[in-house]
Amino acid sequence: MTSTGFDSWGRIDRRARQSVSPDAYENLRESAAPGAFLPFGNGRSYGDSCHNDQGKLIESRVRTRILGFDPGTGIIACDAGVTLHSILETAIPHRFFLPVTPGTASVTVAGAVANDVHGKNHHARGTFGRHVRGLTLLRSNGEMLACSPVENRELFYATIAGMGLTGLILSVDLQLMKVPSAHIQQHAIRFDTLADYFGMVETVDAEHEYSVAWIDQLAAGKRVGRGVLLAGDHADASCEFPDMPRARRLSVPIAPPFNLLNTMTLKAFNELYFRKEKRGETVKTVKWPGYFHPLDAIGNWNRLYGPKGLYQHQSVYPSADAPYLTPRLLETARKAGHASFLTVLKKFGSQQSGGLLSFPRPGFTLTLDFANQGEETLKLLNRLDAMVVEAGGAINPYKDARMSPQTFDFSFPRWRELEELRDPAMVSNFWKRTALSLPG
Template sequence: MSDEQFDSWGRIDRRPRKSVSPDAYDNLREAAAAGGFLPFGNGRSYGDSCHNDRGRLIESRMRTRILGFDPGTGIISCDAGVTLHAILEKAIPHHFFLPVTPGTAAVTIAGAVANDVHGKNHHARGTFGRHVRALTLLRSTGDLLTCSARENPDLFHATIGGMGLTGLILSVDLQLMKVPSAHIQQHGIRFDRLEDYFAMVERVDGEHEYSVAWIDQLATGSHAGRGILLAGDHADASCEFPDMPRGTKLSVPVSPPFNLLNIVTLKAFNEFYFRKEKRGETVKTVKWPGYFHPLDAIGHWNRLYGPKGLYQHQSVYPADMAPELTASLLDTARKAGHASFLTVLKKFGDQAPAGLLSFPRPGFTLTLDFANQGERTLKLLDRLDAIVIEAGGAINPYKDARMSPQTFDSSFPQWRKLEELRDPAMVSNFWNRTALALPK
C-alpha cells in the first residue's frame, strides 16, 4: 500500500491510514463504534474532510460499475466509486455531458455529491446536487434507503454536501445534459485591472453557459487584479475534434525537496499566461478537457508544491461588496509574501442550495492556493477568513484543513441539522475539529 493512497490533495497531513472495503464495512457496521468510519473517494478534497484518523476509511472507489445509462433521457446510474471521467466516456458519444463539473474529472460521483461540487456554470445550472435524481444510502443501522426529493428528503438534502457523514453512498442516479458537442467555443477576454472584470461579468454570464476568470494575484499598482475571463458554450455538432481526446499524460513522479511554485516562478508564469492572450476578445473552439480539467493532464501536479504540501482557500462573499473584498484578499496575500498559482474568480448564481451544507450561495467566490510555509501561511489564512466572515461570507469546508470552529459556525449556521442526521458511525477529522468542538 502506498503512503499516498489516502492522502488528501493538499498533502498537509501525510500518514498511513487504515481502510476497509465497502463489503468489509457491511460486515463490520453492526459493531461499529461511534465515529469509527468515513467514506473515502478518490482523495481530491484538499483538507481533512476526507480523513478519519481515529477510525477507518471505507474505500468507495473500489466499486466502479456503471449500472445503467439511458441515451434517450440521459439518466445514468453509477456505483459510488465511478469517476466523472468514466461518466463522460460513456455519455459523450451519445451527445450528453455532465450538467456540472468541477475542475477535475478524477472526482468520484459520490464525492461530487458529498461535497455538492460546483463548476463554471453555477450561474446557469447551480451545483451538482441539483441534478441528482436519487441515491442509495446504507446507514450503520442496516437500513438501505433510497433517497430523493420525494423519498427520505431530509436525508437526501443532508447527504448532498454532507461530506460523507450521513452514511455510505452506494449508488447515484444523475441527470446528464444534452449537448451538440462536448467541446467548447471559448471567448477569452483579457482585462487589465480588477474593476474591468466586475464591469463585464454580469453581461458575460448572461450570454454564456460557462464563465470563469483567472487572476494574476501578484500584479500590483494600476494592474492589480488583472486577468483573463474565459467564457464558453458547447460547440455545434460540426466540431472536428475527436470526442474523447487521447494523448500522453505528463506526471510529476516525485515530490521535489522544495516548492517549485514560488513567487519568482509564478511571476514569470503569470506574465507569460497573461500576455499570450491577445487584447480584446478572442473566440476559438477548444477541446473539453483543456477547458474544464486542464490540470488533469498532469498527474500528481500537487507534488510541485514540495514536501510540505499546499493549502487552498476558497471563499464566497456578497456581490455588493465583491470588488473591494476581492482586492483586499489579493492584497493581503501579496503583503504576506505568498503567491497563489490557481487564483480563480467566479460569480455564483441565485439558485437555492441543493444540500443542507452546500457551499455556493449568491455572490462571488475566490479561490487561492499557497505552498505550506508553516505558521506564516496559517496566519495568512486566518486573516483571509476574518475578512470574509466579517463581510457575511463563508469558507469552503472541503477545501479546508485548518479553519476554526467559529469560522465554520459563521459559514454554516445550519450545521446542527446535519449533526442530527449524521450516521453515528461516520465522522471526519474536519467534523471533529469544527462542529464537534462547538456547543450543541
C-alpha cells in the same frame, strides 16, 4: 488494512491510514463503535474532511460499475466510486455531458455529491446536487435507503454536501445534459483591472453557459487586478475534434525537495499566461478537457508544491462587497509573501442547492492556493477568513484544513441539522475539529 494511498490533495498531513473495502464495512457496520468509519472517494478534497484518523476509511473508489445509461433521457446510474471522467466516457458519444463539473474529472460521483461540487456554470445550472435524481444510502443500523427529492427527502438533502457523514453512498442516479458537442467555443477576454471584470461579468454570464476568470494575484502597481475571463458554450455538432482526446502523458513522479511554484516562477508564468491572450476578445474552439480540467493533463501536479504540501482557500462573499473585498484579499496574500498559482474568480448564481451544507450561495467566489510555509501561512489564512466573515461570507469546508470552529459556525449555521442526521458510525477529522468542538 493500513495504506499510504489515502492522502488528501493538499498533502498537508501525510501518513498511513487504515481502510476497509465497502464489502468489509457491510460486515462490520452493525458492531461499529461511534465514529469508527468514514467513506473515502479519490482523495481530491484538499483538507481533512476526507480523513478519520481515529477510525477506518471505507474505500468507495473500488466500486466502479456503470449500472445503466438511457441515451434517450440522459439518466445514468452508477456505483459511488465511478469517476466523473468515466461518466463522460460513457455519455459523450451519445452527445450528453455533465451538467456540472468541478476543475477535475478525477473525483468520484459520491464525492461530487458529498461535497455538492460546483463548476464554471453555477449561474446557469447551480450545483451538482441539483441534478441528482436519487441515491442509495447504507446506514450503519442496516437500513439501505433509496433517497431522492420525494423519498427520504430530509436525508437526501443532508447527504448532498454532507461530506460523507450520513452513511455510505452505494449508488447515484444522475441527470446528464444534452449538448451538440462536448467541446467548447471559448471567448477569452483579457482585462487590465478588476473594475473591468466586475463591469462586464453580469453581461458575460447572461450570454454564456460557462464563465470563470483567472487573476494575476502577484500583479502590483498599475497591473493590479489584471486577468483573463474565459467564457464558453458547447460548440456545434460540426466540431471536428475527436470526442475523447488523447489521455495525459505528463506526471510528477515525486515531490521535489522544495516548492517549485514560488513567487519567482509564478511571476514568470503569470506574465506569459496574461500575454498569450490578445487584447480584447478572442474566440476559438477548444477541447473539453483543456477547458474544464486543464490540470488533469499533469498527473500528481500537487507535488509541485514540495514536501510540505499546499493549502487552498476558497471563499464566497456578497456581490456588493466584491469590488472592494477581492483586491484586498489578493493584496493581503501578496504582502504576506505568498504566491497563488490557481487564482480563480467567478460569480455564483441565485439557484439554491437544497444541500444543508452546500457552499455556493449568491455572490462571488475567490480561490487561492499557497505552498505551506508553516505558521506564516496559517496566519495569512486566518486573516483571509476574518475579512470574508466580516463581509458576511463563508469558507469552503472541502477545501479547508484549518478553519476555526467559529468560522465554520458562521459559514454554515445549519450544521446542527446535519449533526442530527449524521450516521453515528461516521465522523471526520474536519467534523471533530469544527462542529464537534462547538456547543450542541
